[in-house]
Amino acid sequence: MPILNDIIDWVENKPTFWQVAVDRLIRNNELTENDITELTEICKVDFGLSKFEFDNVDFDDLRDFANNTTSNDDVILSKISNIDNINALSKVCELEFAPKGLTIVYGDNGAGKSSYVSILKHACNTRGHKPKINDNLYDPTCFGNDKKADIEYTTDSTNFYTVNLVNEEVNNSILKSVDVFDTSSANHYIEGEDEIAFIPQGLSIVEKLAIDIKKVENKLNLELSNPALREFDYSLLDVSECSTAKTFLDKLSAETNLDELRAESIWNSTKSSRIEQLTKEIEKLNATDPKKNLKENEEKIKRFEILQKKFQTLEDNLTGQILDGLKQTLNNFVTTSKALEESSEKAFSDLPIDGVGNSSWKLLWESARKFYNESTDTENFPEINYDSSCPLCLQDLNEDAKNRFTSFEEFIKNDIQKTFDEASNKFDLAIENLNSLEFSFEEQEPTTIELNELIDDYSQNQEQYLKLLFKQKENFTTLFNAKKTIEDFNKIEIEETPKTQIQELIKNLKETNEKLKVQSIEEDLKPLNKELNQLKGEKKIFDFKPKLGREIYRQKKIKLLNQCISKCNTRTITTHSNELATNYISQNLKQNFKTELTKLGFKNIKIETETKGQRGKQYHYLRLDEQNANGIALKDILSEGEHRCISLATFLSELSISEHNSAIIFDDPVSSLDHKWRNKISKRITEEALERQVIVFTHDITFLLMIQEHSDKLNCDLDIKSLTRKKKETGLIASYPPWDALPVGKRIGLLKNAYQRLEKIERTETEEVYKERAKILYGKLRETWERFIEEVFLNGAIQRFGRAIQTQRLSKIIDLTDDDYNLVDTNMSKCSTYFTGHDTAGTLIEEMPDSDEFLADLTILEEYTKTIRKRRN
Numbered sequence: 001m002p003i004l005n006d007i008i009d010w011v012e013n014k015p016t017f018w019q020v021a022v023d024r025l026i027r028n029n030e031l032t033e034n035d036i037t038e039l040t041e042i043c044k045v046d047f048g049l050s051k052f053e054f055d056n057v058d059f060d061d062l063r064d065f066a067n068n069t070t071s072n073d074d075v076i077l078s079k080i081s082n083i084d085n086i087n088a089l090s091k092v093c094e095l096e097f098a099p100k101g102l103t104i105v106y107g108d109n110g111a112g113k114s115s116y117v118s119i120l121k122h123a124c125n126t127r128g129h130k131p132k133i134n135d136n137l138y139d140p141t142c143f144g145n146d147k148k149a150d151i152e153y154t155t156d157s158t159n160f161y162t163v164n165l166v167n168e169e170v171n172n173s174i175l176k177s178v179d180v181f182d183t184s185s186a187n188h189y190i191e192g193e194d195e196i197a198f199i200p201q202g203l204s205i206v207e208k209l210a211i212d213i214k215k216v217e218n219k220l221n222l223e224l225s226n227p228a229l230r231e232f233d234y235s236l237l238d239v240s241e242c243s244t245a246k247t248f249l250d251k252l253s254a255e256t257n258l259d260e261l262r263a264e265s266i267w268n269s270t271k272s273s274r275i276e277q278l279t280k281e282i283e284k285l286n287a288t289d290p291k292k293n294l295k296e297n298e299e300k301i302k303r304f305e306i307l308q309k310k311f312q313t314l315e316d317n318l319t320g321q322i323l324d325g326l327k328q329t330l331n332n333f334v335t336t337s338k339a340l341e342e343s344s345e346k347a348f349s350d351l352p353i354d355g356v357g358n359s360s361w362k363l364l365w366e367s368a369r370k371f372y373n374e375s376t377d378t379e380n381f382p383e384i385n386y387d388s389s390c391p392l393c394l395q396d397l398n399e400d401a402k403n404r405f406t407s408f409e410e411f412i413k414n415d416i417q418k419t420f421d422e423a424s425n426k427f428d429l430a431i432e433n434l435n436s437l438e439f440s441f442e443e444q445e446p447t448t449i450e451l452n453e454l455i456d457d458y459s460q461n462q463e464q465y466l467k468l469l470f471k472q473k474e475n476f477t478t479l480f481n482a483k484k485t486i487e488d489f490n491k492i493e494i495e496e497t498p499k500t501q502i503q504e505l506i507k508n509l510k511e512t513n514e515k516l517k518v519q520s521i522e523e524d525l526k527p528l529n530k531e532l533n534q535l536k537g538e539k540k541i542f543d544f545k546p547k548l549g550r551e552i553y554r555q556k557k558i559k560l561l562n563q564c565i566s567k568c569n570t571r572t573i574t575t576h577s578n579e580l581a582t583n584y585i586s587q588n589l590k591q592n593f594k595t596e597l598t599k600l601g602f603k604n605i606k607i608e609t610e611t612k613g614q615r616g617k618q619y620h621y622l623r624l625d626e627q628n629a630n631g632i633a634l635k636d637i638l639s640e641g642e643h644r645c646i647s648l649a650t651f652l653s654e655l656s657i658s659e660h661n662s663a664i665i666f667d668d669p670v671s672s673l674d675h676k677w678r679n680k681i682s683k684r685i686t687e688e689a690l691e692r693q694v695i696v697f698t699h700d701i702t703f704l705l706m707i708q709e710h711s712d713k714l715n716c717d718l719d720i721k722s723l724t725r726k727k728k729e730t731g732l733i734a735s736y737p738p739w740d741a742l743p744v745g746k747r748i749g750l751l752k753n754a755y756q757r758l759e760k761i762e763r764t765e766t767e768e769v770y771k772e773r774a775k776i777l778y779g780k781l782r783e784t785w786e787r788f789i790e791e792v793f794l795n796g797a798i799q800r801f802g803r804a805i806q807t808q809r810l811s812k813i814i815d816l817t818d819d820d821y822n823l824v825d826t827n828m829s830k831c832s833t834y835f836t837g838h839d840t841a842g843t844l845i846e847e848m849p850d851s852d853e854f855l856a857d858l859t860i861l862e863e864y865t866k867t868i869r870k871r872r873n
Helices: 004-010 017-026 033-045 059-066 114-123 183-191 201-224 244-251 258-264 269-287 290-318 320-347 359-376 398-411 413-438 445-452 457-482 496-518 522-543 546-567 571-599 640-656 677-689 700-712 742-766 765-792 809-813 818-834 851-872
Strands: 076-084 102-107 148-152 159-166 179-181 607-614 617-624 664-667 693-699 717-723
Touching: 004 017, 004 059, 004 201, 004 571, 017 033, 017 059, 017 201, 033 201, 033 546, 059 546, 076 114, 102 114, 102 677, 114 159, 114 179, 114 664, 114 693, 114 818, 179 244, 179 258, 179 640, 201 546, 201 571, 244 258, 244 571, 258 522, 258 546, 269 522, 290 320, 290 445, 290 457, 290 496, 320 457, 413 457, 445 457, 445 496, 457 496, 522 765, 571 640, 571 677, 640 677, 640 693, 677 693, 677 700, 693 700, 700 717, 742 765, 742 851, 765 851, 818 851
Parallel strands: 102 693, 102 717, 179 664, 664 693
Antiparallel strands: 076 148, 148 159, 607 617
């Protein structure tokens, strides 16, 4: 086979696992899951990832095998059987198909035709939508059970095999060489792109190669995601930037070898001892670090200053000039208090109540002043005119009252009161300050301990100092509480206070810090730290040597796996598939498409078929071949008949380039089309049945009769099946084809069988039951006389479902005489008298003919048919 040799020549310089894949595909047509596993290992062998042993392809032997390869076997369907839980289809019926020619499966709507087609669509090859197979709605016990059917086939008409369909899945894909064409397929041809269904075996080898190479790629990708290849994040290892360990880790990659790792991870006891030694030297040097000491001194100063400020606060309130101020405050308060008392006695003597002149009374006096001045809108309080009244009780003031008002106001305005108020305020403030002085130093206890280590006997000195200050506070508090003037008091004298000691210490620390600011140990530390970081880095590499070794292996394996995956790119397969399609298919497909359009009588619009490759597969699509067709979709301008015609032409043109003549199936191919398209398509389907098994499902009686007509003309074998149904069961095979499709001879045979049942009804049933059955049969007999006139009497020159008058057939009807006309008229009239549908007067049917008379009437038609045919032969 030339195409296979082209493929063999092409794959000879491709990766080894491609070569093995092509070899096995050519020899076996399919690759198993084990084949894919082995191809994956072979791919890895080239990169050192596997030691899988295999035989290289013997290309000379492969060419010999290819040259002796025959075409695929033709698949012929024989029957559908063992149906279970598929819609309402009968479980016992078997739908058989004629092994050659045409099988027509006729069924009215709801007879089960579509259910049988659904089975075939899931088992065979179909474009577009595959219908869902449902449970038997009439049998609730079936819900959840498997939906099953068996499709029997043969390739040699001797041995028969079965494909099992279970829940829309098949156990064998061999029936994919059988194609189903229906309305959905027609839409798919016009609107979408699809795989070329029938192609030379060689091109299918290329498509399968692309699919299988992708399966190898998937296995390699799966291996990449294996947890065993999980990355070790060595970037998290804490190594110094300036160490050789850092340089090694930064450069670690698939190119790193284990010798480099070994060289970087050498470790011994000498290096461990050196790390300990360096650590001690650095710690010792850091202890003298000026920056560290500077920082520590600054923190000390802050702590000491807090304590110093607290001492200063106590001294500011209990020593020096502040004591003279306290003495003056106390004496002023005592002196002004006595003067005020004397003044008050003079102003408020001989009064009927006590307390006049005190602070409460003063508040009352000022409130009265405010009330009076606001109510009179003046500043005259207290007013003591001749008609003045008391602002509080509103009684008239006598002379004594007026004198008291005058003395009260003079008292309020007297300087002695003001002086006393000022002295009293200072006195209260001084007492408050003394009481608020803080002598608790618990928070500063750690600082005190620290100072005690720096200053001799500091703790005792601070304790004595605080006692003296506290005693000073207590003395003054006692004096203030006594409210007596003092001439003199004892002042504490401390030559060297804790405050001055702290001040001196802070001064020294600040002088030391000035010197530390210009000192540094950085240069001394630098070589020590560098050596230590280097050794620590080497120790890290040593500690993680096993993990780093696995990481190097991982990166190498990932790199090689990615290189393997890069060999799974199917672009070159697609390119070669395009070339093969151009050389072996495209031109044939285009020419065959045009031929099919011509056969179907399509002339209105120019249509082209195009092919293109994608991922190793060949796709074809249809386009308008008109001047102004850019951007116009075929589906938008075609009539339904044109749509179906083009789709069928595409379908049949694909068949013409296949290397087998497997069965094809049509599901209502002319549904809703007019008689012209029905005739063209029925003729073309019948022609195809001369080359292969063709199965047609239809509910269109006119189409069925057209098929019959073309089968007769083309001498094509025709087997008609008829489906019927019960109330809850469909897909029943009727014992005879639809009545309208039967010729005279078969109708007479069916009526003879009906006579047997009529005779039994006459014997066993009532007269009414017999009469109704007899009427039906006389109606059928009249229809048979009508078919006799078309088929025999007029020699088929005129037929009710025909599209033309066949004048050539008229040459044989010159033998008819008046006796012939009278015989036909008499018998048809008798049938018209008795058949159902004529509402005649009861007197016209005195008595329904018995069964023997019906048989005699039927025999007249049978014998007369023989007479006419014998006469004309």
